[in-house]
Amino acid sequence: MNILIIGAGGVGIELATSVASQKADISIYARGKTANAIRKNGIKRTGLFEHHKIRDVPVYETYEEIPKKHFDYIFIASKTTANDDISENLNRNRDILKDTTKIIIFQNGFGNDEPYLKYFTKKQVFCGRVITGASRPERHISEVTIHTDILLGSLQGENPECLREIADLINRSDISCEITREIDKYLWAKMLYNCTLNPLGAILDRTYGQLTENPYTLEIMNNIIDEIFEVIKASPYETLWQSSHEYKDIFYSKLVPDTYNHYSSTHQDIQKKIPTEIDSLNGKVIQLGEKYNTDIGNNKLIYNLIKAIEITF
Incomplete structure (x- = not known):
């Protein structure tokens, strides 16, 4: 099985090392110092799971270098800010892909x-739900500190059983991975968590847990959650809870305490002065809220504050 991983951050290297440890042939699209580090050292997964190290990993810095008609799967593990560029490049270089x-x-x-x-059909494009804390102590290493099961599925109603071999590979590397026909429910569960915590923690320079100890941030978070539930109800999508009240119970009693000391990826991006993924988070809530005519005022305020910070970079 030949797999191309686009995006060599913590998640990309974690996935690449996991499937390569089970004898999949992997290649990585990366650039600059990251590409050089992988060429020199290979890739390594450390942290919560069995440690794996893979040497002699092919690395490509341009799409023109990538072998033609070679890959069975392409994993997109980049920041969401790169999606337009990646999708356009894959379309321009679509001979990288096989028909299947x-x-x-x-x-x-x-x-x-x-x-x-x-550019590609519904039968070609699938989504994975990944909840992980994966840092890079070095450019070629993924250190996994937080993890929940990986889920694979289609937002377009396609049968995800065609991804069974990928789920099996990841499972054999000690990371639980399942197939689901309800990927939208799980992606919205992650959206509820990330949209509520990520931008607010970045703006205020606070951990997830610290946000719950302030009555003013609690009110903001509760309003964001309420708005997202109204968007979900108005849209064709679903999530795992019937009401915002039901979600808040588990959010404050279980989800936040388990990650009390965590700083969000949005916080890390702001600290590095690079664009955040806010358009795929609260920005998506705003887009759907405007489409379905629901109140998204708190999400819009948080979104605008992050954009106001980004514009100074």
Whole structure:
């Protein structure tokens, strides 16, 4: 099985190392210092799971270098801000793909399949739900500190059983991975968590847990959650809870305490002064809220604050 991983951050290297440890042939699209580090050292997965190290990993810095008609799967593990560029490049260089190649998107946010569906069919484009804390102590290493089961499915109603071999590979590397026909429910569960915590923690320079100890941030978070539930109810999508009240119970009693000391990826992006993934998070809530005529005022305020910070970079 030949797999191309686009995006060599913590999640990309974690996935690449996991499937390569089970004898999949992997290649990585990366650039600059990251590409050089992988060429020199290979890739390594450390942290919560069995440690794996893979040497002699092919690395490509341009799409023109990538072998033609070679890959069975393409994993998209980049920041969502790169999706337009990646989808356009894959379309321009679509001879990289076989007729049967499948694209699996492992990213934060919702609707990340849309840029790829401009060029590829519903039978080719799938989504993965990944909840992980994966840092890079070095450019070629993924250190996994937080993890929940990976889920694979289609937002377009396609049968995800065609991804069974990928789920089996990841499972054999000690990371639980399942197939689901309800990927939208799980992606919206992640959206509820990320949209509520990520931008607010970045704006205020606070951990997830610290946000729950302030009555003013609690009110903002509760309003964001209420708005997202109204958007979900008005849209064709569903999530795992029937009401915002039901979700808040588990959010404050279980989800936030388990990640009390965590700083969000949005916080890390702001600290590095690079664009965030806010358009795929609260930006998507705003887009759907405007489409279905629901109140998204709190989401819009948080979104605008992040954009106001980004514009200074």
